[in-house]
Amino acid sequence: MAQITLSKLAHSYLPQPKGPGDYALKEMDHVWQDGGAYALLGASGCGKTTLLNIISGLVRPSHGRVLFGDRDVTDAPTAERNIAQVFQFPVVYDTMTVRDNLAFPLRNRGMEAGVISQRVQSIAQMIGMTDVLDRKARGLTADAKQKISLGRGMVRQDVNAILFDEPLTVIDPQMKWELRTQLKSLHREFGHTMIYVTHDQTEALTFADKVVVMHEGRVVQMGTPEELFETPAHTFVGYFIGSPGMNLLDAQIDGSHAVLPDGTVPLGAAYPVLQGRTQIGIRPEFVTLGAEGLPYAVTRVEDVGRHRIVRGSIAGKPVNAILDEGATIPADPKASFQPNKINVYADDWRIAPQGGAV
Amino acid sequence: MDKTQNNRAWFMVLPVLIVVAFSAVIPLMTVVNYSVQDTFGNNEFFWAGLDWFDDTIHSERMHDSLFRQAIFSAIILAIEVPLGIFIALNMPKRGFWSSLCLVLMALPLLIPFNVVGTIWQIFGRVDIGLLGHTLAALGIDYNYTNDPLDAWITVIVMDVWHWTSLVALLAYAGLQSIPQAYYQAAKIDQASRWSVFRYIELPKMAGVLMIAILLRFMDSFMIYTEPFVVTGGGPGNSTTFLSVDLAKMATGQFDLGPAAAYSILYYLVILLVSWAFYTVMTNLDRAEGGK
Incomplete structure (x- = not known):
């Protein structure tokens, strides 16, 4: 052993790989x-x-x-x-x-x-x-x-x-x-x-x-x-792991807040100034539908036994939420996210927050 | 579950029966017809019963031809099957060279039988043939026209040259159907080359090999054109195989009655051997399959 x-x-399976697209495996360093x-x-x-x-x-x-x-x-x-x-x-x-x-x-x-x-x-x-x-x-x-x-x-x-x-x-x-x-x-x-x-x-x-x-x-x-x-x-990990996968929303990161078209979301920590495409990721498990937060449009509700999956959107972008069996969806739902469960991504890679929680 | 029985469904088979009757049964019946009659010419025939069959079964001429035929088929199977497998194992698996090999291998199969015979007839001649002349120049006493052994060797080498490709191509097809994972697993299990052949390649080729052996058996058992062109059945009767003998009898001597009996017996022998072979192989196959 x-x-x-x-x-x-x-x-690369090609004898003369040209660009990164020709590689079946890109360079990696790992210890198992x-x-x-x-x-x-x-x-x-x-x-x-x-x-x-x-x-x-x-x-x-x-x-x-x-x-x-x-x-x-x-x-x-x-x-x-x-x-x-x-x-x-x-x-x-x-x-x-x-x-x-x-x-x-x-x-x-x-x-x-x-x-x-x-x-x-x-x-x-x-x-x-x-x-x-x-x-x-x-x-x-x-x-x-x-x-x-x-x-x-x-x-x-x-x-x-x-x-x-x-x-x-x-x-x-x-x-x-x-x-x-x-x-x-x-x-x-x-x-x-x-x-x-x-x-x-x-x-x-x-x-x-x-x-x-x-x-x-x-x-x-x-x-x-x-x-x-x-x-x-x-x-990709957020999207691939979990059922349904992580919700991803384009947002401007401003210190400890994320600015979305429909409003501002507090983050669990402060972030440095970021370049490139910035997104926030939140798992459906940590999305709450209630009276406060961003306006949320419900498209469909799937009952999968122990909980319900709510498919919907915020400002046209799909966002899913997982609700407990007993929970009800308000008539004019607003979605809020647990701040410390939000991850911030720049160009698809996760950015570590600065210092501790705010 | 109850199924409704409707025997009128048999009428659906009728067209096939009619076609088969015209293509096979009726021509065959004319042979049967000849085999039980005798004639003294003038197109007058009379009933001869099973006399021709009796004669043929006890004729030494038939026995000798049958014996030569059996030896011939046994030898060419013993050479062509292992050789064909060996070639298939060593052919490139993909790419340009594999296509080239396939085309080259298929070439002998595309040559008409009497052309094959002619090629070897000239090839082996001591005076002008490349092979015969070379052997003579090397001081080897080779002459397929007077030496029975040389005649046999020539006919066998010719058949091997002509037909090994068939076995090789079938074996190659069998090999190509083996998924790569089997070879990878064998590497991981540290199997020897022999084990890979014995436990992976041979079992996967078994089906096509059975067909190859059956085809080669039937074909070689009916071989006519090539030995006829090369040796004409000689020297003496040494390469007179069953169908060469039969043709001599039917078209040479015009003994239609005995020839018809001969060909029916000939046909039955092929049928019997093929059936026995097939049954044994499928039973072996089933025995290998566990319960």
Whole structure:
């Protein structure tokens, strides 16, 4: 096991990249702690899989280095890196039995038969396939096959990291939850570094200690689920995390106030003078509809059980609010924001407030 | 669930039956017709029962041809299938070179059979053929017109040259359908090259290979033009395969009755072997599939 360092890493699939648009991954410097559970979250095509394949060695980065611990593995082939990877679609060896499938990575590394059968048994127990161990993998359903893939990824105990590339896409929702819980408990038990690629925020937030949000080939934020929720570092994070995502409104920032077309909103702190496009971001959870604040036009109310989502707009810009089940919407609603929950963005990046709260 | 039965639906099949009758059944019946009759000329025929079949089954000539035929098919399958797989494995997977390879591979398949025969007939000649002359110049005693072994080698090499591409192209198609993730997973599992072939590539190719083997078997079992053009079945009868023999009998000696019985038996042998092969393969396939 080892800490994974990405040093000035960037990748382009083109031999002669010209502009930043040609890069699938833009330059990044990150350290992934040994034993951490990470989720790589982002929309399709944002470079998640490329990054994962660079770590596993299936793709050689065009720029920068990858280090496992102190060892530079940029040029090391996959086999030498001692990592496990589970792919989006089940990859099983059809003609082998389930048992042989699980034993395959161990046998290829010349382990003793006794150790192998013991490992296979315990992994089979974990994925709940002990009763089909002697069946050929071919006849099984897609989710059973994917469980074999997961099992094959976890069968080696000495791996540097286990990488998951959207592994639960083909699995039933019920089973998804169960397997995710198992992965989580495995992580606690054995402490492998796990990197989990997904575009599903629920999956990312429940699985990982740290979520890495990617957008257009860039890591825009690496943080705990709480940090992503409270202080999204980039407007994309605000928009992508949460359901519905963060409300973003163009505003002039004037010290500790934000000036909007329809009025002024107090901020939780004072801000320096900002250049570029400035916006404020407020989560729907912290929008209150009442008698005071900015005039709010309701378009639609969605009842989703424990709370209601109000879709509406302020001065023509869409703003959503989340209301508790019992709460009522006044006839002529005004929207107010919790000042200390407002984040300020300049050119999409979050600006830290000056000093403490006002 | 109850389904309504309506046997009038069978009328829907009628047009197909009629077409098949004219294209296959009726011509076949004329052969059946000949096979049970004898003639002394003047277009007068009389009933001969199963005599021709009896004769053919016990004829040494048929036995010898059948034996040669079986050996020939076995040899070319044993060469073409592994060679075709080997070529497919080593072909470029994409890009300009893969297209070029595909075109080059397809070329022999596009050449008419008797042209293939003529090419090899001249190619192998000791006096003017590039191959024959070169071998002679190297001091190798090669002459497919008098030496049965040389004749066999020539016919087999010709068939390999002509048809290995088919196996290779089918195997290549099978290989192309394997998702990249399988190879990546194999790398991660540290599988050897042999394991990748044995556990990933071969199982994924199994379907197309079965078709390739079946096609090559049937085709080689019916081979006529090429050996006829190259060796004419000789020297002696050493390369007289079933259809060469049959043609001699039917159009050379004009023994229509025995030839008809011969061709029906020939047809049944091909049908039987293909059916047996197919059944065995699909059963193996099912056995591999678990329950």
